[in-house]
Amino acid sequence: MTSRILILGGTTEAYGLADALATTPTLSVMTSLAGRTANPRLAAGETRIGGFGGVPGLTKYLRDEGIQAVVDATHPFASGMGWNAAEACRLEGVPLLRLERPAWVATPGDLWSPVNDWDAAIDALRETAAKRVFLAVGRQELTPFARLDDIWFLIRVVTPPDPMPPFRLSELLLSRGPFDLERERRLLDAQRIDTIVCKNSGGEATADKLVAARERGIRVIMRERPKRPQVPLARNVTETLAWIERTLRRR
Template identity: 50%
Template sequence: MPVPAAVRVLVLGGTTEARRLAESLAGDRSVRVTTSLAGRVAAPRLPPGEVRVGGFGGPEGLAAWMREHDVDALIDATHPFAAAMSRNAAEAAALAHVPLLALRRPGWVAQDGDHWHSTGSLAEAAGLLPALGERVFLTTGRMGLAAFAGADLDALWFLVRSVDAPEPPCPARMEVLLDRGPFTLEGERELLRRHRIDVLVTKDSGGDATAPKLTAAREAGIPVVVVRRPPVPEGVPVAATPDEAVEWVRRF
């Protein structure tokens, strides 16, 4: 009897969930998985299976790549704030007639004792800071620092944590901390204390790797500005965990 062809799955990755998904799929002989990384991180953690690095050239380029490589299923496991890539994925899937799933870890939920200020953008977050504190722990990554570079924020001091060094424009008074999660609660407590942080800014990325900063801020009574995540493109089904995404693939 002929052996059924392996299901070709393209994972748009760069997240912990994407790597865990690739690890699960790579051990299944009925699946051939390729993970695509944007290439914005200098030394990414490569998942098992095939890996490609770099952009596709918009939705048309992604659709063409999927046709050329006979992709059977597309999983958007990019960062919850990679809105442009998610839109491209939805459009490309429609162009190539390939089923699409979004893998999104759940967002964080405020707990008793939290002092959260929800905003819709980095610019809105920046506008809240002068009324909240003077020493800012900025954990939104190296992209988008221009929102905090305005002259009206020159009196504030920023501790910017990112995986790679940021590029200008940046806040006028800034110290950069190059580090990659997961982070510990004890480490986050010490960081807030040592730098005398009085306000935290973060995106609602969700997950456990960077959540200890929220607990540390709650314990210290520090306000937290939380940038809401953009919605998943309309009509795209969502899996909350890699296991759910694996089950979706196995239906093929």
């Protein structure tokens, strides 16, 4: 008998989980991607692209597809999908696990200013009189910063924003991680960066910019993760595989 697993994906952890599950003949693995990236990487097993249509659509999908377990492995800041998954799984009685990489934690020497939203980040930039800012927030969340016309921004994204917000002083850097420490050091030095603005995404792919910032005494304005529903949590693929095995054994 084949068990149907739905992975809400898009992260490195989601791809790793799909790779691990797809080789098991008794499992049928579907990874769902939001569809916000052009030509996204397809996961092992099956891949669907696009939204479900909120809680009603996801509930119907779980029922129609006979899904027996769901792993929410979306980005730490994709909280909307997390809440929809929790409610849909509750309604259908489908077990749900959140696979989430640990958040970054400040260490001695870090100059972090934690904020809960971009308005607070903008206030922090003004309070610290930032002049040359490395903006690493993703292409969909640039607009709030465009009104700061006395700050120069280095904007690093994977794909160009469309449309590009009307920054007065900026440079667009198209680049895909992971980024190694020496490269991040050279970037901060060459661009004379005095402040970094980023999300607490966690993981290793973009963490070296924080090490380079610590070495140089550069301030980091760090947006904290949004609140998520209380569901079982795994920190890595190994823990997730163990949860899936236990869950399917009970069903």
